[in-house]
Amino acid sequence: MSTPPHPPVDPTPDRLRPVIIGAGPAGLTAAYQLGKSGVGSTVLEADDVVGGISRTAVRDGWRFDIGGHRFFTKVRAVSDLWHEILEPEDFLLRPRMSRIFYRGKFYDYPLRAMNALRNLGIVEAVRCVLSYVWVRIHPPRDLTSFEGWTASRFGWRLYRTFFKTYTEKVWGIPADELQADWAAQRIKNLSLFSAVMNSLMPRRNQKDITSLIEEFEYPRYGPGMMWERCHELVTEQGSDVLLEHPVRRIRHADGLAHEVEADGPDGPVVFPASHVISSMPLPHLLLAMDPAVPDDVRRAADGIGYRDFLTVALVVPAVDGFEDNWIYIHSPEVRVGRVQNFGQWSPHLVKEGRTCLGLEYFVNEGDDLWDSTDEDLVERGKAEMEHLGLLDPTRVEAGYVVRMPKAYPMYDSDYQANVEVLRRWLEANARNVHPVGRNGMHRYNNQDHSMYTAMLTVENLLGDGSGPGHDIWQVNVEEDYHEELVAAEADGA
Numbered sequence: 001m002s003t004p005p006h007p008p009v010d011p012t013p014d015r016l017r018p019v020i021i022g023a024g025p026a027g028l029t030a031a032y033q034l035g036k037s038g039v040g041s042t043v044l045e046a047d048d049v050v051g052g053i054s055r056t057a058v059r060d061g062w063r064f065d066i067g068g069h070r071f072f073t074k075v076r077a078v079s080d081l082w083h084e085i086l087e088p089e090d091f092l093l094r095p096r097m098s099r100i101f102y103r104g105k106f107y108d109y110p111l112r113a114m115n116a117l118r119n120l121g122i123v124e125a126v127r128c129v130l131s132y133v134w135v136r137i138h139p140p141r142d143l144t145s146f147e148g149w150t151a152s153r154f155g156w157r158l159y160r161t162f163f164k165t166y167t168e169k170v171w172g173i174p175a176d177e178l179q180a181d182w183a184a185q186r187i188k189n190l191s192l193f194s195a196v197m198n199s200l201m202p203r204r205n206q207k208d209i210t211s212l213i214e215e216f217e218y219p220r221y222g223p224g225m226m227w228e229r230c231h232e233l234v235t236e237q238g239s240d241v242l243l244e245h246p247v248r249r250i251r252h253a254d255g256l257a258h259e260v261e262a263d264g265p266d267g268p269v270v271f272p273a274s275h276v277i278s279s280m281p282l283p284h285l286l287l288a289m290d291p292a293v294p295d296d297v298r299r300a301a302d303g304i305g306y307r308d309f310l311t312v313a314l315v316v317p318a319v320d321g322f323e324d325n326w327i328y329i330h331s332p333e334v335r336v337g338r339v340q341n342f343g344q345w346s347p348h349l350v351k352e353g354r355t356c357l358g359l360e361y362f363v364n365e366g367d368d369l370w371d372s373t374d375e376d377l378v379e380r381g382k383a384e385m386e387h388l389g390l391l392d393p394t395r396v397e398a399g400y401v402v403r404m405p406k407a408y409p410m411y412d413s414d415y416q417a418n419v420e421v422l423r424r425w426l427e428a429n430a431r432n433v434h435p436v437g438r439n440g441m442h443r444y445n446n447q448d449h450s451m452y453t454a455m456l457t458v459e460n461l462l463g464d465g466s467g468p469g470h471d472i473w474q475v476n477v478e479e480d481y482h483e484e485l486v487a488a489e490a491d492g493a
Helices: 024-035 076-085 113-120 121-138 146-154 156-171 182-184 193-202 223-236 282-287 295-302 374-389 415-429 447-461
Strands: 019-021 041-042 056-059 062-065 091-095 098-102 106-110 215-219 240-242 247-253 257-266 267-272 276-278 305-317 326-329 338-341 354-363 398-410 434-437
Touching: 019 024, 024 041, 024 076, 024 223, 024 276, 024 447, 056 091, 056 223, 056 398, 062 305, 062 354, 062 398, 076 223, 076 447, 098 156, 098 247, 121 146, 121 156, 156 326, 156 354, 215 223, 223 240, 257 415, 276 447, 282 295, 282 415, 282 434, 295 415, 305 374, 354 374, 374 398, 415 434, 434 447
Parallel strands: 019 041, 019 276, 041 240, 098 326, 276 434
Antiparallel strands: 056 062, 091 215, 098 106, 247 257, 257 267, 305 354, 305 398, 326 338, 338 354
């Protein structure tokens, strides 16, 4: 086993030597912010590319966003950092358009009153309104589940039409077993009343509720462009970003972690650490502790799950695309959950006269879809698009598959209790280990909040210790929708 030539760890603030686990948005943001203060770090990444789920996959010159990443945030510090990393000309201002496809019809999303009325018909529209009135008088008993929480805001009929099928595709479990936290993070201030009011108002670039924004920024070569550039900047600052270095052990003693062991291309490598900033999956972090965590903590770690993700990308003539950035597929007879049109995100992702449709499947690693061959997945994608009437499969010129494990932290009935067990153990036994980001905190953070957790963690590390510091676990739990831009924030407050 080789050990880099490092002096003994000095934990004082002016002698920080952090090890950062993960080179996604949270990890690279932490390294970059530390570097701006003259603190070098070592970033360890298991994969051979940076960016995590915010990477941009490249196949034969085609570029694929993993899930679609709008660059819109109410966190001004994050927006400023985006524009610090990339030049102004690197950003495109893109129109936002998405629709819901259900029973052969397209529904505008955000909801537009006349469009919904035409598609639902007068009778069904009246039933939906009456269903909403019913839940205002007789709310669902269990508001802690996704089903009860959402039905209470839209009524049972609209819930079953526009939320149940898609949500169960995403998570792979019944909607009444999914916790309401996910809905609360995604659609906090949106309800049938606010959606209808918005639909009746004149169109404008509405930014009060993020689900309703009509334009957003986007890097011309996809979100991976941001993290590829950040990787370069971090390296220029003097920090190390080591790819293909999965972390295996985090050694700790006397309430502090003191070194991190990773598997490098030439064997195990040990890195002394004054602090550890981790965006690796939270249960994996706890299971990597040496000495090992107690049995109850291990059980909690084993009880935390994830939902995996794959994209089937179909190259077609541009005329066979659609004007949407993406379409939600609520039809239960197919397994595809959403279809991206990458050419509508940026013309630089595709080639002249062609576009690429990204069919998104929400899966579990090792299930039938995950283990299918790329060729079989491409054929399935073509067949499902034909079944939906969205594409003639003979128009497909090429197909690619991109798999992304652990894309979504599971919000099942036990996740909160399990996360709490892991947090408490870290606070008591490894208080210089700082989880950040989506998987690091097992929280459905978008890119902006993942970055913000890293930024605040760095502020805590660089602080003089005179105050309590930032509570990182309070990021993305505010009452407002997680990307809502209120008037004061729009004015720079």
